[in-house]
Amino acid sequence: xxxxxxxxxxxxxxxxxxxxxxxxxxxxxxxxxxxxxxxxxxxxxxxxxxxxxxxxxxxxxxxxxxxxxxxxxxxxxxxxxxxxxxxxxxxxxxxxxxxxxxxxxxxxxxxxxxxxxxxxxxxxxxxxxxxxxxxxxxxxxxxxxxxxxxxxxxxxxxxxxxxxxxxxxxxxxxxxxx
Amino acid sequence: xxxxxxxxxxxxxxxxxxxxxxxxxxxxxxxxxxxxxxxxxxxxxxxxxxxxxxxxxxxxxxxxxxxxxxxxxxxxxxxxxxxxxxxxxxxxxxxxxxxxxxxxxxxxxxxxxxx
Numbered sequence: 001x002x003x004x005x006x007x008x009x010x011x012x013x014x015x016x017x018x019x020x021x022x023x024x025x026x027x028x029x030x031x032x033x034x035x036x037x038x039x040x041x042x043x044x045x046x047x048x049x050x051x052x053x054x055x056x057x058x059x060x061x062x063x064x065x066x067x068x069x070x071x072x073x074x075x076x077x078x079x080x081x082x083x084x085x086x087x088x089x090x091x092x093x094x095x096x097x098x099x100x101x102x103x104x105x106x107x108x109x110x111x112x113x114x115x116x117x118x119x120x121x122x123x124x125x126x127x128x129x130x131x132x133x134x135x136x137x138x139x140x141x142x143x144x145x146x147x148x149x150x151x152x153x154x155x156x157x158x159x160x161x162x163x164x165x166x167x168x169x170x171x172x173x174x175x176x177x178x
Numbered sequence: 179x180x181x182x183x184x185x186x187x188x189x190x191x192x193x194x195x196x197x198x199x200x201x202x203x204x205x206x207x208x209x210x211x212x213x214x215x216x217x218x219x220x221x222x223x224x225x226x227x228x229x230x231x232x233x234x235x236x237x238x239x240x241x242x243x244x245x246x247x248x249x250x251x252x253x254x255x256x257x258x259x260x261x262x263x264x265x266x267x268x269x270x271x272x273x274x275x276x277x278x279x280x281x282x283x284x285x286x287x288x289x290x291x292x293x
Contacts, residue, residue, distance in 0.1 A: 011205075012285055012288050012289075013285075015205070015206065015209060015284075015288060016281045016284040016285050016288065017281070018206065019209070019210075019213070019222075019284050020277065020280050020281055020284060021269075023219075023222055023223050023226050023280070024226065024268070024269065024272070025265075026223060027223065027226060027227055027230065028239070028261060028264050028265055028268050029257075029261060030227075031236060031239045031240065031243070031260075031264060031268075032243065032257050032260035032261040032263075032264055033257050033260075034240075035239075035240055035243035035244070035247070035260050036243075036255060036256070036257045036260050039243070039244075039247040039252040039255050040252065040253065040255070042252065044244065044247075044252075047244060047247065047248055047252060048248060
């Protein structure tokens, strides 16, 4: 009885393979037919462009990864998505409210550092005024010096072009400067 | 005498009987008919198609077709061309797990069809 079963099994295996091949061929024809249709109807928009696009995208990726091209900090001729170019340093000019000088916007922060306290000269001026005020408000960071500006109208009136000497005028201790 | 009537017995068999004998279905054909009639063939084909999409096989075949089409020119391509392009690589790159699954299903069907 086992012999016929073995025959059955090997013929089963053969039959199975045959039918699997049948199914596979059928699917291959489906895929080929669909690709043929796409080719003939021109539905594959990028058929010839694909290699071109691969090249372009590789180029773009190289440009982005290139460290010498750091975006906004690079040349003045970088164009943004609206087609505008911006200079690498903001060039609007206004008056510093501490010392009254005309400062370029892009240079304002470094100016403030020197003008208000981080710089050596400014700090020297501050120490000449009351040390109590200095101890109360000094935290070593320029941020803390911004709080006086909420009531800085008095300082505006007095800062009439004297460079960085504003601290001296408040030697009665009300001018807080680290 | 009776001899005259006997000659009619020896005439060749009618064509219908001869056709039947040549077209006796092979085991394969019988199974094929059973597969189709039960709907199992369609289910198996769908299962195979789904597995081949999942594993990226279909995308590979489409890429082969596109490459061939680019070379030959899109209006010069025939279905036959594409079938010949895909078949060797297609048959060879079926994942083993997919093949095993399908063969298992087919074998179960054969067993259940009590052949």
